[in-house]
Amino acid sequence: xxxxxxxxxxxxEMELDDIFLSRLQLLVIMAKAYLNQYPLGEFxxxxxxxNAALVQIDSEGLAEEAVAWEKDKTDLGSMDFEPxxxxxxxxxxxxxxxxxxxxxLEDHKREALEQNLESICEAITFRKKLSEMQFLKVA
Amino acid sequence: xxxxxxxxxVKIAVIDEDVVVRDFVVSTLMYSVNxxxxxxxxxxDAWIYFEESGFPDMVVAxxxxxxxxxxxxTSKIKQIQPKTIVALFSDAPHNENAAREHGADVFxxxxxxxxxxxxxxxxxxxxxxxxxxxxxxx
Numbered sequence: 186x187x188x189x190x191x192x193x194x195x196x197x198e199m200e201l202d203d204i205f206l207s208r209l210q211l212l213v214i215m216a217k218a219y220l221n222q223y224p225l226g227e228f229x230x231x232x233x234x235x236n237a238a239l240v241q242i243d244s245e246g247l248a249e250e251a252v253a254w255e256k257d258k259t260d261l262g263s264m265d266f267e268p269x270x271x272x273x274x275x276x277x278x279x280x281x282x283x284x285x286x287x288x289x290l291e292d293h294k295r296e297a298l299e300q301n302l303e304s305i306c307e308a309i310t311f312r313k314k315l316s317e318m319q320f321l322k323v324a
Numbered sequence: 325x326x327x328x329x330x331x332x333x334v335k336i337a338v339i340d341e342d343v344v345v346r347d348f349v350v351s352t353l354m355y356s357v358n359x360x361x362x363x364x365x366x367x368x369d370a371w372i373y374f375e376e377s378g379f380p381d382m383v384v385a386x387x388x389x390x391x392x393x394x395x396x397x398t399s400k401i402k403q404i405q406p407k408t409i410v411a412l413f414s415d416a417p418h419n420e421n422a423a424r425e426h427g428a429d430v431f432x433x434x435x436x437x438x439x440x441x442x443x444x445x446x447x448x449x450x451x452x453x454x455x456x457x458x459x460x461x462x
Contacts, residue, residue, distance in 0.1 A: 186424045187447065189440040190433035193417035199435045204348050207437040211352055214438065226358035236351050 205243045206309065209274060212240050212281055216302055219284045220295065233285035241278040244271045270308045277301055329451045330357055335380035336449075337362040339370045339389060339397070340413075349384060352438055356445040367392030371400065379405040382448060384432075387414040387423065395419075395426045402427040409448045 191197075215233050219225070225233075248271035280298050284290055290298060334357050340346035346363060354361045362380060364370035368391035374380070383401060387394035398410045411430035412423045423431045429448070432440055 186428055187430045188420065188433065189430060189443055190413070190436035193420070193433065196415050196417050196433050197435065198415050199342075199345050201344065203435045203437075204344050207348055208351070210438045211348075211355065215355065224358075228354050228360055229358045232351050232355035235347075236355075239347075239351075 208236055208240050209309070212236055212277060213302055213306060216277065216281055216298060220299065230285050233281055237278040237281040237285070241275055244274040244278070247271050266308060273301055273305055277305060330449050331381055331451060334359055334449050335362070336382045336384065337364065337370060337380045339364045339367060339383065339385040341365045341390060342386070349441060352441040353445065356442060357449055366390040367394065367397045371397060374401070379408045382409040382411070384411045387412050387419050395422055398426045398428050411444055
């Protein structure tokens with residue numbers, strides 16, 4: 186029997202934050218596959234549209250919470266991204282809907298999609314900007 | 325470069341009463357294989373469907389299911405259709421041994437993400453590459 190997933194000591198219920206980040210990761214993969222001209226079939230198209238819609242709903246709610254957090258400085262747990270991050274995520278969902286519906290993205294839009302993906306990936310990977318990690322500049 | 329092939333008209337069923345987790349698993353698998361994915365929220369409905377309409381190539385199920393739990397469902401599936409791949413997921417470490425004893429092919433420890441589901445597809449749905457034909461090189 187194969188085993189995938191978390192180590193036994195870290196096993197727990199999947200929370201809404203886990204699902205949001207996993208769905209966002211899936212959306213990033215979907216966008217990268219599109220940019221790499223991977224084929225898009227009927228069910229892939231449906232999956233992209235459903236995923237983008239759900240990520241969009243979650244990101245709108247989380248953006249409001251992030252704005253409230255900026256005002257009150259209350260602890261919101263692990264999802265402490267800045268409001269601009271959620272705007273970038275929403276932009277990604279709109280772009281994903283466009284390519285899933287077969288609209289051709291012109292060069293400047295493809296470039297914008299690539300930049301947006303890069304920013305989102307960096308935010309997911311690091312809670313600080315790469316340039317702020319001073320220790321990485323020394324080897 | 326070789327063409328990658330997936331099992332022809334691969335049939336996958338996802339069973340979980342937690343709609344949020346189930347829909348995430350379905351979205352990821354549907355995207356991966358570009359095929360429709362069957363969904364059920366309990367083991368009994370899934371079992372009735374399998375008996376009446378045929379067994380899928382792969383079942384991805386939570387262990388905690390109403391009426392027929394994931395472990396019992398695995399034993400029943402393996403008894404009748406051993407070729408069906410069964411992946412069980414759980415948030416309880418003690419369920420790993422139980423899954424093995426009941427004949428599951430994969431244990432997925434929660435929380436899991438996109439990568440684990442892609443691994444599942446890559447391991448069981450992508451058809452193996454044909455063996456190198458050494459004779460053609462001589």
